[in-house]
Amino acid sequence: MSGRGDLQARERAAVADVVASTLRHDLRNKLASIRNASFYLMRQMKKTEVWNTDPRVEIFFQLIEKELTSAEELLSKRSPPAVGGPKPHCRPSEAVERALSQANVPGGVRVQRELTEKAEVALDREDLAVLVGCLVDNAVEAMPRGGTLTVRTKDLEDDGVSLRVEDTGEGLAPEAYSRAFEPFFTTKPGHAGLGLSIVHRVALRHGWQVDVGAGANGGTFVEVVFTGPDVGPGSRLVGRDENQGSK
Amino acid sequence: METSWTFGRCLLLVEDDPSNRMTLAALLEDAGFAVVTAGSYAEAANLLTRPRAYDAVLLDQSLGDGFGTGLIPLVRHHMPKTKVVFVTGHDGKIDMPVDAVFRKGGHFDDLLAFLFKLLPQRPLGA
Numbered sequence: 001m002s003g004r005g006d007l008q009a010r011e012r013a014a015v016a017d018v019v020a021s022t023l024r025h026d027l028r029n030k031l032a033s034i035r036n037a038s039f040y041l042m043r044q045m046k047k048t049e050v051w052n053t054d055p056r057v058e059i060f061f062q063l064i065e066k067e068l069t070s071a072e073e074l075l076s077k078r079s080p081p082a083v084g085g086p087k088p089h090c091r092p093s094e095a096v097e098r099a100l101s102q103a104n105v106p107g108g109v110r111v112q113r114e115l116t117e118k119a120e121v122a123l124d125r126e127d128l129a130v131l132v133g134c135l136v137d138n139a140v141e142a143m144p145r146g147g148t149l150t151v152r153t154k155d156l157e158d159d160g161v162s163l164r165v166e167d168t169g170e171g172l173a174p175e176a177y178s179r180a181f182e183p184f185f186t187t188k189p190g191h192a193g194l195g196l197s198i199v200h201r202v203a204l205r206h207g208w209q210v211d212v213g214a215g216a217n218g219g220t221f222v223e224v225v226f227t228g229p230d231v232g233p234g235s236r237l238v239g240r241d242e243n244q245g246s247k
Numbered sequence: 248m249e250t251s252w253t254f255g256r257c258l259l260l261v262e263d264d265p266s267n268r269m270t271l272a273a274l275l276e277d278a279g280f281a282v283v284t285a286g287s288y289a290e291a292a293n294l295l296t297r298p299r300a301y302d303a304v305l306l307d308q309s310l311g312d313g314f315g316t317g318l319i320p321l322v323r324h325h326m327p328k329t330k331v332v333f334v335t336g337h338d339g340k341i342d343m344p345v346d347a348v349f350r351k352g353g354h355f356d357d358l359l360a361f362l363f364k365l366l367p368q369r370p371l372g373a
Contacts, residue, residue: 033266
């Protein structure tokens with residue numbers, strides 16, 4: 001499957017992954033509070049007469065502990081990772097082209113490509129296209145009155161690859177940069193605020209770095225730096241050494 | 248509660264969840280630590296620029312107005328001897344310049360044992 005439906009399915013899976021992870025994190029926080037509060041109360045109760053006269057008090061504290069433990073076990077359950085087969089890999093510029101071909105870019109937004117990388121990264125092309133699509137959507141939505149969307153890929157001197165998506169929108173308030181990767185954080189009404197969370201989560205999982213900051217032309221940039229042992233020269237070194245022009 | 252080894256030790260607990268902050272601070276104080284709490288990035292950053300020797304800083308990552316990792320350079324700069332413990336509810340790989348990582352949801356006794364190993368031993372009252 002290689003059509004738009006496949007990308008949408010992968011995007012839905014990525015959204016579900018972020019939502020599930022956020023819920024797990026929030027629930028784990030709440031369970032931790034309950035456990036700590038229960039433990040504190042138990043220690044205080046042990047100092048009182050009730051602890052000795054009513055055996056149900058201790059039993060109920062044990063019950064709370066047992067149920068907390070089983071709730072945490074439920075939260076920690078995972079499907080086993082896929083095994084076998086070759087490791088996925090792709091050239092980021094291919095994923096960029098794939099994402100741009102599916103993106104909804106309005107007429108007022110000029111697309112500038114500067115795709116010069118030759119190395120491959122350790123992600124399936126369609127999955128990386130979902131990631132690029134999140135960045136592209138984010139950049140396009142930051143320019144409701146039009147502007148320039150710039151997508152750059154380049155090899156880094158220390159074997160990494162950089163993917164940078166930049167807009168010429170109004171930019172973010174300084175405090176918003178530190179929250180940009182939080183799930184459900186958005187500055188745009190009607191948006192779920194999950195796009196950058198998806199990018200951040202995928203990057204964390206692979207040990208890649210993501211930076212967000214003020215762009216050179218007043219907008220915002222997001223840069224993903226692919227590093228690690230799985231980043232390296234591809235099997236097909238058909239480099240794009242010059243800019244690819246504008247769409 | 249106990250113990251000699253926690254006596255005189257001071258912790259900075261940075262946690263934006265009020266319930267977590269309150270319950271964990273109560274248990275740490277009950278164990279003998281002096282505990283200073285911060286409920287936000289800004290509050291913690293402010294505390295970290297004041298001269299107070301914390302034995303350890305317990306850092307949550309998502310602080311609402313910033314990330315706990317953003318506070319690490321402040322700790323390293325102002326309090327080079329202070330240990331940084333990343334306390335997280337996330338289950339992914341943690342790749343951060345901290346001294347130790349403790350997963351939320353564990354038993355408090357585990358956290359206590361963890362801190363006992365982490366903090367350098369010293370003569371009582373030193």
